Amino acid sequence: xxxxxxxxxxxxxxxxxxxxxxxxxxxxxxxxxxxxxxxxxxxxxxxxxxxxxxxxxxxxxxxxxxxxxxxxxxxxxxxxxxxxxxxxxxxxxxxxxxxxxxxxxxxxxxxxxxxxxxxxxxxxxxxxxxxxxxxxxxxxxxxxxxxxxxxxxxxxxxxxxxxxxxxxxxxxxxxxxxxxxxxxxxxxxxxxxxxxxxxxxxxxxxxxxxxxxxxxxxxxxxxxxxxxxxxxxxxxxxxxxxxxxxxxxxxxxxxxxxxxxxxxxxxxxxxxxxxxxxxxxxxxxxxxxxxxxxxxxxxxxxxxxxxxxxxxx
Amino acid sequence: xxxxxxxxxxxxxxxxxxxxxxxxxxxxxxxxxxxxxxxxxxxxxxxxxxxxxxxxxxxxxxxxxxxxxxxxxxxxxxxxxxxxxxxxxxxxxxxxxxxxxxxxxxxxxxxxxxxxxxxxxxxxxxxxxxxxxxxxxxxxxxxxxxxxxxxxxxxxxxxxxxxxxxxxxxxxxxxxxxxxxxxxxxxxxxxxxxxxxxxxxxxxxxxxxxxxxxxxxxxxxxxxxxxxxxxxxxxxxxxxxxxxxxxxxxxxxxxxxxxx
Numbered sequence: 001x002x003x004x005x006x007x008x009x010x011x012x013x014x015x016x017x018x019x020x021x022x023x024x025x026x027x028x029x030x031x032x033x034x035x036x037x038x039x040x041x042x043x044x045x046x047x048x049x050x051x052x053x054x055x056x057x058x059x060x061x062x063x064x065x066x067x068x069x070x071x072x073x074x075x076x077x078x079x080x081x082x083x084x085x086x087x088x089x090x091x092x093x094x095x096x097x098x099x100x101x102x103x104x105x106x107x108x109x110x111x112x113x114x115x116x117x118x119x120x121x122x123x124x125x126x127x128x129x130x131x132x133x134x135x136x137x138x139x140x141x142x143x144x145x146x147x148x149x150x151x152x153x154x155x156x157x158x159x160x161x162x163x164x165x166x167x168x169x170x171x172x173x174x175x176x177x178x179x180x181x182x183x184x185x186x187x188x189x190x191x192x193x194x195x196x197x198x199x200x201x202x203x204x205x206x207x208x209x210x211x212x213x214x215x216x217x218x219x220x221x222x223x224x225x226x227x228x229x230x231x232x233x234x235x236x237x238x239x240x241x242x243x244x245x246x247x248x249x250x251x252x253x254x255x256x257x258x259x260x261x262x263x264x265x266x267x268x269x270x271x272x273x274x275x276x277x278x279x280x281x282x283x284x285x286x287x288x289x290x291x292x293x294x295x296x297x298x299x300x301x302x303x304x305x306x307x308x309x310x311x312x313x
Numbered sequence: 314x315x316x317x318x319x320x321x322x323x324x325x326x327x328x329x330x331x332x333x334x335x336x337x338x339x340x341x342x343x344x345x346x347x348x349x350x351x352x353x354x355x356x357x358x359x360x361x362x363x364x365x366x367x368x369x370x371x372x373x374x375x376x377x378x379x380x381x382x383x384x385x386x387x388x389x390x391x392x393x394x395x396x397x398x399x400x401x402x403x404x405x406x407x408x409x410x411x412x413x414x415x416x417x418x419x420x421x422x423x424x425x426x427x428x429x430x431x432x433x434x435x436x437x438x439x440x441x442x443x444x445x446x447x448x449x450x451x452x453x454x455x456x457x458x459x460x461x462x463x464x465x466x467x468x469x470x471x472x473x474x475x476x477x478x479x480x481x482x483x484x485x486x487x488x489x490x491x492x493x494x495x496x497x498x499x500x501x502x503x504x505x506x507x508x509x510x511x512x513x514x515x516x517x518x519x520x521x522x523x524x525x526x527x528x529x530x531x532x533x534x535x536x537x538x539x540x541x542x543x544x545x546x547x548x549x550x551x552x553x554x555x556x557x558x559x560x561x562x563x564x565x566x567x568x569x570x571x572x573x
Contacts (some may be wrong), residue, residue: 193424206365210417
C-alpha cells in the first residue's frame with residue numbers, strides 16, 4: 001500500500017516536470033515557463049484532482065458507480081449559462097464567463113437534487129442519477145441550439161470552451177480555481193469515513209451514527225464546488241471523474257479514507273500527463289484536452305469494465 | 314439492573330398509515346426477544362422506529378435508562394447496533410474493513426483505525442468466527458459468511474442492544490443453527506437482542522421472550538405462551554400445528570394431501 005503512494009507521487013512529480021519543460025517552444029525562456037506553463041500546470045493539477053474527487057464523492061453518496069460530474073449534468077449546466085452569456089453578445093472577460101459557468105454548474109446540482117427529492121419515494125441514488133442524465137441531455141440540446149443561433153464570430157469561443165481548455169491565457173485563472181479546489185477537497189477528505197458509511201446504505205449508515213440528510217447535502221455541495229469551479233474554469237473535461245476513482249479502487253481498495261486521497265493524486269497526475277500529450281501530439285498546434293481525455297479515457301474505461309468482470313460499483 | 318430497552322405506547326407508520334400502535338416492550342440485558350408475525354405487520358418497522366430510521370413514530374423509547382429522543386445519532390449508535398435485512402456494504406471492502414465500519418460511532422472525524430479499533434474488530438470477528446476471512450473481499454464470501462460479518466460489524470460498535478432484521482433469511486440449516494448459537498452466546502455475555510424472524514423452528518429454542526405482531530395489535534409473552542396452535546393459526550391465517558421439540562417448538566402448517 002505504501003508503494004502505491006510513492007508511485008502516485010512519483011508519476012505526479014514527473015508530470016509536473018514534463019509539463020513545465022515540454023511545449024512547442026524548445027528551450028523556452030524563463031518567462032514562458034513562469035507565465036504560461038506554470039499556470040497551466042497548476043490548472044491541470046487542480047482540475048484533475050477536483051474532477052476525480054468529485055466523481056469519487058458522487059459515487060459513494062449516490063451509491064452508483066456511474067455517477068460523475070458529467071453524467072449528473074453539471075458540465076451541461078455550466079455550458080448552458082456560459083453559452084447564454086456568449087450568445088447574448090455581451091462583451092465579457094474570461095473571468096465573467098468562468099463565473100457564469102460555475103454558477104450554472106452549482107445550479108444544476110441543486111436542480112438535480114431538488115428534482116430527485118420532489119419525486120415520490122425521495123432522493124435515492126439511482127433517481128438522482130437519472131434526473132442528472134436527463135438534465136444533461138436537455139442541457140446538451142440547449143447548447144446545440146445556442147451554437148446554431150450564434151454568430152460565427154462567437155461560435156469558436158463557445159466551441160473551444162466546450163471542448164475543455166487548459167491553456168490558461170489568463171494567469172489569474174489558477175488563483176480563481178484554488179478556493180473551490182481547497183474547500184471541496186478539504187470537505188471530502190475530512191468526511192472520507194462518512195463516505196464509507198453512506199456507501200453501505202442509508203439504514204446501516206444512520207444506525208452507526210451518520211446524519212444522512214446533512215452529510216449527503218454537505219458532500220453533494222462539496223462535489224458540486226469541485227466540479228462547478230473546474231468546469232467553469234477550464235470547461236467540461238469528461239472521464240476523469242469516472243476513470244480515476246474506478247482505477248484507484250482497484251489499486252488502493254474500497255476504503256474511502258484511502259480512495260479519496262488516491263483519487264486526488266491520480267486525477268492530478270492523469271490530467272497533467274494528458275495535457276502534456278495534448279500539447280505534443282500535433283505540436284506546435286495543440287489538441288483540446290477534453291477531446292483527448294475522452295478518446296483516451298473511454299476505451300480505457302471499457303477495458304476496465306470488461307476485464308476481470310468484478311463489480312466496480 | 315436497569316432495562317436496556319423500554320418502549321412505551323410506541324406507534325409507528327409511514328405517511329399517515331399506522332403500522333404499529335400502542336406497543337410496549339421491555340428488554341433486559343442478556344435477553345433474546347423474537348419478533349414474529351405475518352408479512353407486512355410491522356416487524357421491520359418496529360426496529361426502524363426504535364432507531365428513528367424513517368418511520369413516523371410517537372411514544373417513548375428509553376435506551377439504557379436514557380431518553381432516546383434526546384440522544385444524538387452518535388450517542389445512540391454507541392448503545393444500539395442494527396443489522397438490516399438488505400444490508401450490502403460496498404463489495405470492494407475486505408471483510409476486516411467491513412467490520413471496522415462498525416467503529417464509526419467511536420471515532421472523531423477522519424481518524425485512522427486506532428489500536429483499540431483493531432482490537433475490538435478482532436474480538437468481534439473471533440466471536441463470530443470470521444477472523445479467518447479478514448483479508449477476503451466482502452463481495453466474494455458466501456451468504457452465511459456475510460451475515461456473520463455484518464453481525465461482527467455490529468458487535469464492533471460495542472452495543473448493549475442488538476437489533477437484527479431476519480438474520481436467518483436465505484441461510485441453509487447449518488448456517489441458521491450456527492447463527493442462533495452465536496446469538497445465544499452473545500446474549501449469555503449480557504447483550505440484549507431483539508430479532509425479527511420467520512425461522513421459528515430454530516429460533517424458538519433460543520428465544521427468552523416473544524413479541525407476536527398481528528394486524529392491529531400484538532401479544533407478548535414467554536415462548537410457551539406464544540407457541541400455541543390456536544393463537545398462531547389465528548394470527549397467521551393458516552392452520553398450524555405446534556409441538557414441543559427439544560428446547561424449542563415445531564410450527565408446521567397443515568397441508569392438503571398430495572394428489573395421488
